[in-house]
Amino acid sequence: MALSYLRSSSSRSANLLKPLSSGLSLRSPISTDTTPITVETSVPFTSHRCDAPSRSVETNPKELLTFFRDMALMRRMEIAADSLYKAKLIRGFCHLYDGQEAFAVGMEAAITKKDCIITAYRDHCTFMGRGGTLLEVFAELMGRQAGCSKGKGGSMHFYKKDSNFYGGHGIVGAQVPLGCGLAFAQKYSKDETVTFAMYGDGAANQGQLFEALNISALWDLPAILVCENNHYGMGTAEWRAAKSPAYYKRGDYVPGLKVDGMDALAVKQACKFAKEHALKSGPIILEMDTYRYHGHSMSDPGSTYRTRDEISGVRQERDPIERIRKLILSHDLASEKELKDIEKEVRKEVDDAITRAKESPMPEPSKLFTNVYAKGLGVESFGADRKEVRATLP
């Protein structure tokens, strides 16, 4: 085996033959091995008006271990957010992404930070994928200054300008025409980048989606519309909301691809394919068949419209992290213990970030008035009684 010089394939327990190169670091070694491995996706791609990409995806140990670590981090982060919400440290609305992590990591593997991403409110993991830190996430969730939106946005409004993450939107479907605008700007500046505009199966029935599709197709915009189909628009199952739940076909004249969204490698392949397509021939729809374990938000138990058996069934059969774990183990890229160590490490990272986030202060009261308009416009905002409290909006 090509990898046998890096790992002792015969001993799963104590690494007696631990290679020197990775023995020095204190963390579990993420392999830097980039020897290509070819993996087949779980299911073939289904396409609409285009030729589906191949089922064989090229990857390498480094990528697989990175996938594992990143998804474990995202999973742990979302579960920690759940506990924080129940402890009332996070207030407002909190929409968790656990179960859908494969899309966030798979997409990032296929694109660069110059490509734009815009999504709806289930954005914590997408933000992390764009290079966000745990501290920024937890601080923002708790409404603290150290948060990515300085505590003024909250769970639904994460943004990261330096990696072209355009957030974080509360109104369902509103982000899609916005994404097409981003794509136009990219095409205009000829920088060979694309925009991924993400939305859910609920939003797929919004009128503005079709307006956006028409505009992107008409003007050949490098826009990739991604429907993260987790089969429930809050409490309504897809078959009760959509006449045609084949969301990848809904673009009609716009080509589409249906992808197993729980398979990070399939996602990577699809996104790579989509980016090439968008740069050459204009918009494409990707439908990610995925699933969320939590309810729609923390106010939704998630069990009034679906059975617990369904949820645990998906967790057993299709969990994205388990898939990568099995892949890593079957290819002997790491031992079970090493993977467990990664998970422990990740847990600690999350706990540390929460502690640091708790120390961050709330925003100053004066910040209530900042950033309503562009700086220095001098608009006066009146306080409650128009006589006493007057603030010139900074």
Added chain:
Amino acid sequence: MALRNIMGKRVGIGLMGSRALSTATCDVESGSAKSINLYSAINQALHVALETDPRAFVFGEDVSFGGVFRCTTGLADRFGKARVFNTPLCEQGIVGFGIGLAAMGNRAIAEIQFADYIYPAFDQIVNEAAKFRYRSGNQFNCGGLTIRAPYGAVGHGGHYHSQSPEAFFCHVPGIKVVIPRSPRQAKGLLLSCIRDPNPVVFFEPKWLYRLAVEEVPEHDYMLPLSEAEVIRQGSDITLVGWGAQLSIMEQACIEAEKDGISCELIDLKTLIPWDKETVEASVRKTGRVLISHEAPVTGGFGAEISASIVECCFLRLEAPVARVCGLDTPFPLVFEPFYMPTKNKILDAIKATVNY
């Protein structure tokens, strides 16, 4: 107050219009009453509406299982999926569809899940619903349309689960805007809205869904639209408000009482067309007026009330009209306590106005 004849027609108030199905006007006080909360009262009203009119429909996002606030519990089971059904996630489509349904003579009761999401439907409401009767020369109308939406702050709703958009709709002749303050009011007002021959937007204060509990008569009763109610008598200053804000204002009135200021509190109930007479009569008595609402102060409905009062009562006024409202910022996240027109802000304004 205006007189009403047996048919429920308002006498002597020109443009208010007659109420439909006014034979159902029961005495609110008769019959048994049970202590229930706001969402249960609304639920009861919807049950009655569907029971009494076979052409009434309830639809919206997730209403089938009872809705996110449980206002539509039991309706689908009782009246069937042909009359109580979920819609896809498309507010513009929901309202447009409702207008069409109403135009065919049905009572279409559409739910918008949060008032913050009503904007995609704004075009339909303003351009289609409000003007249908007018532009068709009374051939067609969508009077059977009632749009229900939970509005208002809830303590942690943030930008998109707390808005009070009533002012946008008050600017549109052709529709009515109604906001109840309590369970008993809600049931009666909602039934009136559903049976009113004009399209109505009914905002429900979500903060009170569970919090407000009141004795609500179990029978079918209606409360009149476009009639404000003086819920607290006073002589020094008139306070005008609606919805959840009234309970805050009432607390301020009680505090002001301790300082010897006697406050009169009016619940507007219907914002358009609003009961100018009741407010005017009160201002003529007290000479001072304070309006309070959660929506931002600039361009809020308080501005309209203020301008109207000054027009009619200029010489009677002892002090400028005071408005204690939300700040001119988007509805904030962590800053909600600073944004809201709280009891103390109102109290300050009461004192400032009285001591002007």
